[in-house]
Structure formats: C-alpha cells, structure tokens
Amino acid sequence: MQGKGTAVCLPADIDTDVVIAGRYLRTKDRSIWATHVFEDLDPSLAARLKGSVIVAGKNFGCGSSREQAAIAIREAGVVAIIAPSFARIFFRNAINIGLPLIESDLTCKEGSTVVFDLSQGWVETEGKRHTIRPLSPRMSEILTAGGLVEYWRAHR
C-alpha cells in the first residue's frame, strides 16, 4: 500500500477526547465528526486536513476507545498518521476502518510532502527515507482488505 500527503505536525500524547470531543459522539452522522475533529486542539485544523499526512509525537490516540476518533480523522481526508508509537486501542481502531498508521520517528516539517510505501516498509520526506516498523501480518491483511468489516465480509 502506497500513499502521499502534505505533512500536518501534531504534538505527543494526542488523546481521543481532543480528537473528537464527547459532546459530538451521539450521532450516526459521520460528517459531524469530520467537521469537529481536533476542535479543542485547534478549531482551524479540520479544514486543513484533506490530503494530509499527520506526523505526530509518541502515544497518539491515547485514552478512550471511541472509534469515532479514527473515523473523524479519516472522514476529514487524512491519508495516514505517522508517529513513533500509538495507543493500542486507537491502533486497532484505525486499521479496522482502513486508516493506515505508520510507526516511525521522523522530524515533521509542516507542509512538506510525505510519501510512504507500507509493503516496502519506508516513508520519505524532505529527501530522507526512514524505515517503518512493519504491521503484524493480521493487521496488514485487515488494512489491505480496506478494514475489518470488509475483511470479515470476505472471510465468512
């Protein structure tokens, strides 16, 4: 799986409350989540996410298990998230909805182009190539299928 986007830099320890606040959770309308994503961090961020790759510090997605956090980010048009580590439930949630997560430690430059190839195991930005920690075989299968719903549709 390959992808490309414009870097949006975020700090470490982004929690899922700040990704999508509890007050927006009770709906089935996913566009509401995309509109309010990261609102409590930076209200102007949601509008800048289309076609972006989020490059964050460690422990991205800590806290609540709310899958709406991963969905909100994907619905806002984010191509992938790169961080040195992810909170484990967020990790599973993102892969389960087909949003690529990349474990890699790279310096973020806002607006720079980020290119990645998950099957080859690298991410490139600012002319530098970084290796990435490979996904487990099962997570790769789920992501390749497009998410866990699609995975189980194919495996039943």
Added chain:
Amino acid sequence: MSTLSERILGAAAGEYVDRKVDRAYAHDGTGVLALEAWNAMGGDRLGKDSDYYIQFDHIAPANNSTTATLQHELREFAKRSFMHFSDIGCGICHQLMSEGIVLPGEIVVGADSHSVTPGAFGAFATGVGATDMAAIWLTGETWFRVPESVGVNLTGRFTGAAEAKDLALTYVEKLGMDGATYRALEFVGESARNLSIDERLVLSNLSVEAGAKAGLFYADDVTVRYLKERGHDVAPQVPESCTYRQELDIDLADVVPLVAMPHRVDTVKPVEALAGLPLDQVFVGTCTNGRYSDLARFARLVKGRKVAVRTIVIPASAAILEKAIRTGVLADIAEAGCTLGTPGCGPCLGYHMGVLGEGEVCLSTANRNFKNRMGVGGEIYLGSVATAAASALKGEITSPEAA
C-alpha cells in the same frame, strides 16, 4: 516460566494468537457504532460459546431524543440477539462485570478503554473499539499480541489518609501515560495480597492511563472469598517465578494523597501543594471510585456536616446503591448536602449529570482529566475519595490529612 498474561493467553510474549473471548461487553456509547459495523458485516447470529453483554451506563438515562433513539435500537438488538442486557440504572459496565461475572483465567474484552478493570480477578481483560467488538459478536474470537509485562511489586502498608487511588496515581506518574503501552501490568508482592477487591479494581482500572493493555492481579484467597459470596467456586492462581520486561517497586508507606493536574493523569502533585485551590464542583463516583467502600468512606467523613461546594455522588451500580440505602450511607451523604445521581458514568465523559462550565474547576474521583473532557473550558483535578470528602467540606482542594 510465564507471566500471568502469558498463562491466560497460552503463548509467549510477542506472539500473535487468536483466542476465544469468554465474555464480551459493550455499552451504549460504543455499542451503537458496533451495531453499525455488525450490520455492515452482515451479522446475523452471535458467535458460539461466548457470553455477550450490553450495559447502558454512558448516557443513562438518555439526555435527549437523539440519544434515546440510538439507545432504543441497541436495546432492541441486545434483546433480539439474546445478549445479557443491563438497562439504565443498573450501573457501569466494568462494575457489573466485577460483581460475580468475570472469573479468574478468563479472557474478557470490553468495548471501552477501562475494560482493563476486571483484571483484578486474575482474568486477562482488555479494551477494544466498536468494529473489533462487532467482529467478536460475529466469531466469539479476536486476535491478540501477547504482551510483555511490567511487574508492579507492592510492599508495605498505607499510612495516613493515602488510599488505593493515590497508589494508582503514583504508578501512573512513575510509568508515564505511555510507559506501559502494548504491555500488561501485573500487580504482585505481599501487599498486593493484602488489598481488598475494591482496592484492586482501582489499580487495574487506572492501568490504561499508563497505556497498558491489561492490569492483572493473581486470584488469591481474597478473590476466592469474594467470588464464593457471589456463587462461584474458583481456585486461586499460584504465581510462578517469571521474567518481567520491567519492574516497579512501590512501598505503600511512601504513598501520599495526590491529585493529578489538568490535563494529564501522569502529572501529579501532593494534595497539600494545592491546598486552598477553590472548587466549583466535587464528583465522587465512576468505574474508579464509585464502589460501596468508597461511598461508605466518603459518608463517614462528611456525616453530620455540610459540603461547601456542589457535590455530586453517583454509585457505580444498583447493587451498590441498594446497599448504601440499606446501611444508611446514602442518608449520610444526602444529609451532608450532596446531589445523588443514577448509577452509571455520570459526568465523567462530559455528557450529562454534572458537566462543567467555562472556567469551572472540579475535583473528581474519576480516572481521566483530559482537556475539556467534562465540559468545554472546565478543569479537572483527579484525587481520592478521602481527598474529595475533605475538599467538598471546605469548597477548596484540601488534604484529607488536614481534615
């Protein structure tokens, strides 16, 4: 020789395994999204040989008609598919699973991050999101990466007003909020065996605040007795010597009353250092500190006096509420001027029953103080039940040792 996590999952740390889930639970928050995923997967029949639970606790009772409609769909689904269903007022999912349902050695998965809580019974209990839960409904199984474990070695006894919550904040501070990511915490040592089930539940509950996948105690005589009283005959788990990826030694005598500062659970200060900070609200309850022993301790401290700030007290389950009524604990709390809420999560997640206003400050016995969690612009300090009682009486952060 294996860690308890390796024993229960039946494989060595680092391996990926597919395992049957003994008990799977979801609440009204995550269940709605899980039901959407289930429908999208073409789900028709629940996976065999697992027990499935849906508990309404997050917005209970429903706060508006949108929530009520979503809950109605999930309620009908739970009944139609013969899940164990607990409606509004029954209590918090983690507490209900801990009232004689989860047994030692089981694999338990909840669609909530605090599903680590029943690890206190020697079960491997962990949290997932909604789509993972839907797949468990479908198959009765899920995949795990067997975690490396951190051995948290507890010695000594509490002194002064320090309690399990202060110990939990102590280890979260030492590990940091991602210090145990992808790992399990295993609470061992002579003092682990001296802790009550309620105290163990507090320690297991906070393990996810250090990023842990699970927080386990070995089932021992205390566990056996607790479960016996609830109709189960179980055997204790005998610890083997094993290798922990990391060890953390804590002498309970060194633990002092602490508060976690907004907006991080791992940033703590001794309560004394914040003494005098004015409060707008005190909240006692949640899957961390809403158990009977918590309410009884709170009642003992406020009995015959009046709280000086609005104080919300919410029992974690109907069983706790009923016991607190029978023993007079609830009367003491009400007579002290506290507001009582329906068993459930209350305002912890910022939806109802005590949301904060802009600039308001709350001392809460919950487990999370992230920015805006309990309301936009509100600030959350986390502390123990004793700290909450002392602070409620003065209307400002107050050390329980000064009371």
